[in-house]
Amino acid sequence: MPAPFRTPTRTAPGGRTPAPGAVGGPAGAAVALTAVHRSYTDGDGRVSALDGVTLRVPRGTFLAVMGPSGSGKSTLLNCASGLDRVTSGTVEIGGRDISGLREPDLTVFRRDHVGFVFQSYNLVPTLTAEDNITLPLRLAGVRPDAAWIDELVRRVGVADRLGHRPSELSGGQQQRVAIVRALAARPDIVFADEPTGALDGATADRTLSLLRGIVDDLGQTVVMVTHDPAAAARAHDTAVMASGRVVDLLHAPAAADLAGRLASLGADR
Ligand SMILES: Nc1ncnc2c1ncn2[C@@H]1O[C@H](COP(=O)(O)OP(=O)(O)OP(=O)(O)O)[C@@H](O)[C@H]1O
Numbered sequence: 001m002p003a004p005f006r007t008p009t010r011t012a013p014g015g016r017t018p019a020p021g022a023v024g025g026p027a028g029a030a031v032a033l034t035a036v037h038r039s040y041t042d043g044d045g046r047v048s049a050l051d052g053v054t055l056r057v058p059r060g061t062f063l064a065v066m067g068p069s070g071s072g073k074s075t076l077l078n079c080a081s082g083l084d085r086v087t088s089g090t091v092e093i094g095g096r097d098i099s100g101l102r103e104p105d106l107t108v109f110r111r112d113h114v115g116f117v118f119q120s121y122n123l124v125p126t127l128t129a130e131d132n133i134t135l136p137l138r139l140a141g142v143r144p145d146a147a148w149i150d151e152l153v154r155r156v157g158v159a160d161r162l163g164h165r166p167s168e169l170s171g172g173q174q175q176r177v178a179i180v181r182a183l184a185a186r187p188d189i190v191f192a193d194e195p196t197g198a199l200d201g202a203t204a205d206r207t208l209s210l211l212r213g214i215v216d217d218l219g220q221t222v223v224m225v226t227h228d229p230a231a232a233a234r235a236h237d238t239a240v241m242a243s244g245r246v247v248d249l250l251h252a253p254a255a256a257d258l259a260g261r262l263a264s265l266g267a268d269r
Pocket residue numbers: 040041042047048049067068069070071072073074075076
């Protein structure tokens with residue numbers, strides 16, 4: 001019988017070992033990828049963007065995904081979140097296999113079970129912060145859970161900005177509103193794509209603290225793609241990708257160790 005998950009191939013340069021249960025163990029996985037391949041056909045032939053990824057993200061954990069440009073990070077995020085389809089293998093979110101869902105069902109599933117945070121915030125410019133937060137729920141015909149949203153709004157510190165439009169908010173405030181929007185439906189998992197990429201150092205730091213807090217204090221699950229070793233070091237675990245594979249799964253790596261590992265993989269940023 002094949003191994004149920006890919007065994008990390010190495011530990012951090014500092015000798016840290018992967019978190020027990022950070023991969024594998026089907027129980028309690030917010031998202032589980034099994035033998036996922038994703039290939040694209042382009043002008044030059046076939047590109048294997050994901051080449052056999054098996055990865056489980058336990059509920060209530062914060063996973064960073066790093067790797068050189070072109071290593072497959074965005075493809076991993078897109079496939080794991082149901083934005084893109086796998087060529088082969090399976091993706092389960094909250095125990096539900098989404099690999100075979102038809103498009104309308106997949107759209108509804110994503111809406112109800114997956115939250116997204118983007119580098120560019122993706123707020124609707126004509127709506128207030130409050131309306132941005134509740135828009136996805138209202139479109140779904142779901143009454144927002146006012147107590148939960150209040151808790152989130154207070155936690156991220158935008159309670160006094162709810163009546164403002166995005167253009168009247170700083171980048172950090174817009175990202176905090178986007179984080180509340182992503183969590184409003186209590187998703188199984190939040191995927192964050194370079195969430196601090198457009199923020200200055202101090203604001204990025206605060207945003208990472210918020211993400212870590214919603215995992216540690218509220219039991220949410222976050223998967224974050226980042227190029228920044230210091231950002232990844234704020235997560236519990238880091239998956240390092242190269243050539244479409246997860247080559248390391250590191251528990252609480254130091255930023256310097258991650259930077260060294262990326263340099264060894266030829267990452268130029
Ligand atoms: N739609 C597509 N069509 C063809 N090739 C694609 C497509 N999407 C991704 N690829 C290829 O798949 C590989 C992985 O791309 P991906 O965007 O996942 O990498 P990445 O690690 O996120 O890169 P970056 O850090 O530069 O954003 C690359 O070789 C890329 O060119």
